[in-house]
Amino acid sequence: MTPEQRQEVINRLNERLARHPCPRCGNQEFSLVDGYLSQPIQEQIGGIVLGGPALPSVTVVCTRCGFISQHALGALGLLPPQGN
Ligand SMILES: [Zn+2]
Structure with missing residues (x-):
């Protein structure tokens, strides 16, 4: 993740009002993991595709309790354009 991409993610989260305190401990400071996650979507529970x-x-x-939250890039409008 480049510094520009990182700032764009932060801007989108702020624009979408994702600014509430931590739901577990009430802390108001968070860290953005420096990279993307891509979780596989499977139709079956068994095995790994x-x-x-x-x-x-x-x-x-x-930053206090380590609670992890994820935000889908598509919902934030941050997915790169796709072909047909
Ligand atoms: Zn917390």
Whole structure:
């Protein structure tokens, strides 16, 4: 994640009002993980499918209790344009 991408994520989270305190401990300081997560989406519970559909996201961590929250890049309008 470049510094520009990082700032864009922070800007989008602020624009979308994702600014409430931590739901677990009430802390108001968070850290944005420096990178993206891409969780696989599977139709079956058994096994692990690699290379299939995925849910790309960014991760925010409470600096006091470590509570982890994720925000889908698509909902934030941060997915790169896709072809047909
Ligand atoms: Zn917390």
